[in-house]
Amino acid sequence: MTEIPTTLTTDQRRAACQALGLAPSLVHELTLGPDGLRALLNVRDREGRIIKHGPDPLTTTVHIPYEQEVTRAPA
Incomplete structure (x- = not known):
């Protein structure tokens, strides 16, 4: 079972923004x-x-869509 956090730290917020390429x-x-x-x-x-x-x-x-995954047919 995955434990859901009850809070986010400032460092976690900053890391999430930076991972997305956004200035916190x-x-x-x-x-x-x-x-x-x-x-x-x-x-x-x-x-x-x-x-x-x-x-x-x-x-x-700003909307950042998910990248569309391309499925390739087997060669």
Whole structure:
């Protein structure tokens, strides 16, 4: 039986973001679904500051689909 963790450490969060090629400081939320991963990312200005929209950070969503596996016929 697989044990499901009750929490994630900061290091685990950072490692997951880095494994996906995403800067941990930009990642607001990650969602893994049937069609791939959706990352909600904070938007930063040219000086690196998070842009606000009212009291909340401005975000954008990036969709990273799963790679389609190619099945090859036997030679």
